[in-house]
Amino acid sequence: MKEWGFAWREAIRRLVSKAFTVQYPFVSVEAMEGYRGRIEYYMSKCTGCGLCALVCPAKAITMVKNDKIKPGRRMPVFDLARCCYCALCAEYCPSKAIKLTKDYHLVGYRKEDVKAKVIE
Amino acid sequence: MSSFNVYIGPIHPALKEPIGFTFEVEGEKIVKANVNLGYNHRGIEKLLESKTWLQGAFVAEHVCGICSGAHHGCYCQGVEEVLDIEPPKRGLFIRTISWELERIHSHLLWLGVFFHESGFDTLFMYTWRDRERTMDLFEELSGRRVVYSLSTVGGARRDVSEAFLSKLKRQARYFRERADFYERLVLNDTTVLARFSNVGILSREDALALSAVGPTARASGVLKDVRYEEPYGIYEETPFRIITRREGDALAKTLVRIEEIKVSAEILEWMADHMPGGDVKVKIPPLAKAPPVEVISRVEAPRGELLYYFKSTGGTRPYRVKIRTPTLANILPIIKMIEGGYIADIPIVVASIDPCIACCERVTIVDKDKGEKKVIPKRELIRYSKEWFKRNLKELRGERL
Amino acid sequence: MEVREVEEVISTVEEGAKVEVDKWGRAWVKISHSKLKETLKALRDKGYTHLSAITGVDLIDDNILEVLYHLLPERKDLPYLTVRVTIPRDKPVLPSVTDLFPVALLYEDEVYDMLGIKFTGHPDLRRLFLPEELPEGVHPLRKDFKGSIYKEVVK
Numbered sequence: 001m002k003e004w005g006f007a008w009r010e011a012i013r014r015l016v017s018k019a020f021t022v023q024y025p026f027v028s029v030e031a032m033e034g035y036r037g038r039i040e041y042y043m044s045k046c047t048g049c050g051l052c053a054l055v056c057p058a059k060a061i062t063m064v065k066n067d068k069i070k071p072g073r074r075m076p077v078f079d080l081a082r083c084c085y086c087a088l089c090a091e092y093c094p095s096k097a098i099k100l101t102k103d104y105h106l107v108g109y110r111k112e113d114v115k116a117k118v119i120e
Numbered sequence: 121m122s123s124f125n126v127y128i129g130p131i132h133p134a135l136k137e138p139i140g141f142t143f144e145v146e147g148e149k150i151v152k153a154n155v156n157l158g159y160n161h162r163g164i165e166k167l168l169e170s171k172t173w174l175q176g177a178f179v180a181e182h183v184c185g186i187c188s189g190a191h192h193g194c195y196c197q198g199v200e201e202v203l204d205i206e207p208p209k210r211g212l213f214i215r216t217i218s219w220e221l222e223r224i225h226s227h228l229l230w231l232g233v234f235f236h237e238s239g240f241d242t243l244f245m246y247t248w249r250d251r252e253r254t255m256d257l258f259e260e261l262s263g264r265r266v267v268y269s270l271s272t273v274g275g276a277r278r279d280v281s282e283a284f285l286s287k288l289k290r291q292a293r294y295f296r297e298r299a300d301f302y303e304r305l306v307l308n309d310t311t312v313l314a315r316f317s318n319v320g321i322l323s324r325e326d327a328l329a330l331s332a333v334g335p336t337a338r339a340s341g342v343l344k345d346v347r348y349e350e351p352y353g354i355y356e357e358t359p360f361r362i363i364t365r366r367e368g369d370a371l372a373k374t375l376v377r378i379e380e381i382k383v384s385a386e387i388l389e390w391m392a393d394h395m396p397g398g399d400v401k402v403k404i405p406p407l408a409k410a411p412p413v414e415v416i417s418r419v420e421a422p423r424g425e426l427l428y429y430f431k432s433t434g435g436t437r438p439y440r441v442k443i444r445t446p447t448l449a450n451i452l453p454i455i456k457m458i459e460g461g462y463i464a465d466i467p468i469v470v471a472s473i474d475p476c477i478a479c480c481e482r483v484t485i486v487d488k489d490k491g492e493k494k495v496i497p498k499r500e501l502i503r504y505s506k507e508w509f510k511r512n513l514k515e516l517r518g519e520r521l
Numbered sequence: 522m523e524v525r526e527v528e529e530v531i532s533t534v535e536e537g538a539k540v541e542v543d544k545w546g547r548a549w550v551k552i553s554h555s556k557l558k559e560t561l562k563a564l565r566d567k568g569y570t571h572l573s574a575i576t577g578v579d580l581i582d583d584n585i586l587e588v589l590y591h592l593l594p595e596r597k598d599l600p601y602l603t604v605r606v607t608i609p610r611d612k613p614v615l616p617s618v619t620d621l622f623p624v625a626l627l628y629e630d631e632v633y634d635m636l637g638i639k640f641t642g643h644p645d646l647r648r649l650f651l652p653e654e655l656p657e658g659v660h661p662l663r664k665d666f667k668g669s670i671y672k673e674v675v676k
Binding site for chain 2: 543545547549570571572573574576578579589591593597601603622623624626627628635650651661662
């Protein structure tokens with residue numbers, strides 16, 4: 001069944017209504033609650049068990065000895081270029097020392113400039 | 121009349137991955153065709169042999185960006201059978217929400233790219249604007265817009281709230297209204313009808329003999345859908361109906377996919393009303409050990425039947441994982457559908473099977489008599505295709521409608 | 522599930538073949554590789570017209586290679602069947618089934634590419650996913666393959 005003037009009516013309706021696009025760099029867009037962005041690591045809660053490095057599918061966490069900050073214990077070092085932001089480390093950490101935040105602007109001039117946020 | 125060999129490859133004239141075709145052409149009609157694959161191989165089956173049962177799910181979801189939920193859910197379903205775990209009902213409901221919402225998202229994306237390849241760019245913008253609403257729903261549900269990793273071995277990872285379920289119902293009604301709009305548009309516009317109807321016809325006998333899967337087979341009248349043959353998860357209780365048509369051309373495939381958007385929206389509304397209570401998952405240890413079994417897991421991805429085969433010899437890692445994606449089964453039907461058609465129909469026929477492969481850029485034309493080679497970029501092939509269509513619109517209207 | 526009908530069909534070709542059904546309702550059967558084509562033809566006439574996939578497995582401890590054919594029936598009361606065939610590891614040759622199931626053209630190319638099994642009667646057996654310049658004998662899914670494709674091609 002043919003409808004007359006279907007395309008014309010649609011075109012005129014769209015000419016007078018508001019656009020859907022958001023002018024992104026000039027307007028800031030915030031991610032929703034629960035977004036999985038940059039990793040935040042609370043050093044005071046960490047016990048050095050190593051479960052996060054065991055469970056990571058992308059092998060992005062290495063445990064290193066650092067006697068200056070945490071004597072006698074290992075702490076994880078996150079490589080955000082290898083990370084796939086699956087949040088398995090946050091799910092399996094027994095002391096809840098890892099959190100994924102809403103920050104999605106992961107930019108820098110070199111790979112080493114993009115780092116996880118370490119909170120003492 | 122001299123015949124040419126048209127090499128389309130290793131780049132694709134429509135959609136994602138690199139794939140090579142060779143067409144033997146006489147004038148404008150195509151006589152024979154051949155296929156050449158393998159430009160996007162990443163070695164995932166070998167990689168999965170060195171990851172544990174839990175980690176493998178997060179590697180398998182990166183096989184495809186559009187149907188990542190189907191790969192992730194199929195892997196988790198298979199490993200739950202290997203480890204003999206029963207996931208709770210609420211977790212299965214959330215996993216099915218991600219599957220059906222992903223089907224709507226994939227069909228809207230395909231609709232947009234299909235219209236773009238045929239020259240209707242405004243519709244490309246319309247459908248991708250509707251797709252943005254599915255990505256917003258995914259961001260609220262799971263935390264990411266594209267590769268969501270919503271399920272895990274043992275159930276689902278996050279719980280849903282009552283506010284989210286009522287929002288889901290509102291958006292499902294919106295998707296049904298938009299699908300009605302696109303169906304009216306496709307059936308009422310003579311330009312669209314002349315472009316798509318009677319192009320790339322796949323008969324019912326060919327679809328059965330070549331083992332085609334997904335909407336490609338259903339548009340030719342074959343009742344093939346994993347949710348209908350072997351219902352898995354909760355599909356036996358949901359209001360699922362299977363959609364088939366008899367003509368088998370590109371227009372039939374479009375109409376099958378638009379109708380499937382409506383079916384998925386109905387299933388989402390039913391699930392929002394009937395969500396049970398309880399836990400969402402059963403937690404498993406990171407290094408779980410499996411008994412020596414062999415398991416097959418099948419799921420209906422947006423493009424067709426997806427199959428995972430697991431072999432375990434005891435231990436924390438699988439011995440062999442085999443993945444068969446639906447596009448591999450639909451490549452031989454392309455060769456069958458294109459015979460007897462025009463060169464300008466190549467983008468439409470290749471795009472109508474919804475190939476899940478990355479896009480490439482060039483077409484090489486080899487003149488057999490003179491031995492010359494000419495390289496044509498993708499933009500030019502599409503521009504040639506659109507101009508040829510405009511010139512011959514009158515004859516086509518008489519021939520095809 | 523009519524498992525007995527499937528067993529009868531296979532016993533006309535090969536005596537004593539046992540069809541096992543696992544706890545999820547799927548059927549598995551093992552046959553000898555010389556009777557492969559007749560068995561698949563009898564199954565196709567029974568109603569198993571859809572070939573889902575062909576899988577190759579390397580069992581290096583027993584010195585054999587295993588190939589599985591996954592078949593889907595048209596009738597809903599027959600089970601989903603997998604036919605298993607084993608061949609020795611130092612002489613991997615099997616007959617091709619492309620005249621029964623045309624889609625096996627691509628599936629057998631992939632098994633040859635990854636595991637090195639040659640299919641006699643295949644119209645155009647060549648490497649599907651890996652680069653064509655790779656030397657003979659380099660098959661990544663074998664368990665004794667150590668190294669990377671990049672070094673093989675670049676060197």
